Amino acid sequence: DTAVSQTPKYLVTQMGNDKSIKCEQNLGHDTMYWYKQDSKKFLKIMFSYNNKELIINETVPNRFSPKSPDKAHLNLHINSLELGDSAVYFCASSQDLTGPLHFGNGTRLTVT
Amino acid sequence: QKEVEQNSGPLSVPEGAIASLNCTYSDRGSQSFFWYRQYSGKSPELIMSIYSNGDKEDGRFTAQLNKASQYVSLLIRDSQPSDSATYLCAVVNYGGSQGNLIFGKGTKLSVKP
Numbered sequence: 117d118t119a120v121s122q123t124p125k126y127l128v129t130q131m132g133n134d135k136s137i138k139c140e141q142n143l144g145h146d147t148m149y150w151y152k153q154d155s156k157k158f159l160k161i162m163f164s165y166n167n168k169e170l171i172i173n174e175t176v177p178n179r180f181s182p183k184s185p186d187k188a189h190l191n192l193h194i195n196s197l198e199l200g201d202s203a204v205y206f207c208a209s210s211q212d213l214t215g216p217l218h219f220g221n222g223t224r225l226t227v228t
Numbered sequence: 229q230k231e232v233e234q235n236s237g238p239l240s241v242p243e244g245a246i247a248s249l250n251c252t253y254s255d256r257g258s259q260s261f262f263w264y265r266q267y268s269g270k271s272p273e274l275i276m277s278i279y280s281n282g283d284k285e286d287g288r289f290t291a292q293l294n295k296a297s298q299y300v301s302l303l304i305r306d307s308q309p310s311d312s313a314t315y316l317c318a319v320v321n322y323g324g325s326q327g328n329l330i331f332g333k334g335t336k337l338s339v340k341p
Contacts, residue, residue, distance in 0.1 A: 149329075157314060159272070159331040172328055206271060215320050215329050216262050219271040 119143050122207045122220035129197055130228055137192045137223045139207030147171075148190035149208040149217065150182060159206070165190055166213060197227045230255040232319050234332035242340050247304040249335050251317030254298070261293055263302045264316040266334070272316055276302060307339045 122139040129135055141148060150162040163182045164172040170182070179195045190207060204224050208217040231254040241247045249263075260279055264272035276291040278284045278300065284291045290303040300319075304311055317332040 156333070157266075158333050159316065161328060161330070164328070210329075213320075215260055215318070216274050216277050217272075217318075217329055218274070222271050 120220040141209040145209040151206045153204045232332035237336040249302040260320045262318040
């Protein structure tokens with residue numbers, strides 16, 4: 117059983133489109149995250165949710181909107197996609213805010 | 229601005245040698261420290277966690293923490309080609325319920341047969 121699963125694995129789309137990435141964890145964790153890994157492999161936190169409540173919202177354009185319908189799910193919706201949004205997006209979860217994180221397999225987003 | 233610094237490498241070691249990976253962090257209040265391994269095209273995988281000063285050993289891996297120097301390291305003994313990957317140091321300060329795991333940029337390790 118996959119602990120943290122995210123879909124789709126690959127996403128290729130054109131500038132200006134809106135897309136969503138879904139994430140689910142079956143570990144019973146309270147905290148879920150979205151991280152962005154750029155072409156230089158730097159992992160940067162975007163959002164974290166604890167018990168469905170937004171805890172961290174780093175300097176991310178408001179075109180990015182996370183949604184957590186329950187503790188096991190954290191989805192990411194992106195409006196008006198731009199070329200600079202191309203990256204790998206990782207969902208992760210942890211028991212609580214102290215870590216450690218368990219990562220999903222990533223979604224490689226390519227905006228053309 | 230809280231920062232985690234690592235040498236980007238690549239660090240190249242011969243098979244069977246000890247690989248030493250280093251990390252410094254700026255937030256003196258940091259409380260939890262992790263090492264992740266990331267193979268190319270894969271997701272980060274937790275290999276070590278350490279919370280108190282000193283050494284922690286797990287198989288061929290040893291994590292070392294020195295909070296006074298704000299320094300954490302990972303030693304890999306008897307390095308194998310399969311250890312070739314990028315190693316990410318991560319640090320969290322969970323004071324004020326604002327836990328935020330901050331990653332360094334990673335050190336690329338290459339183990340030559």
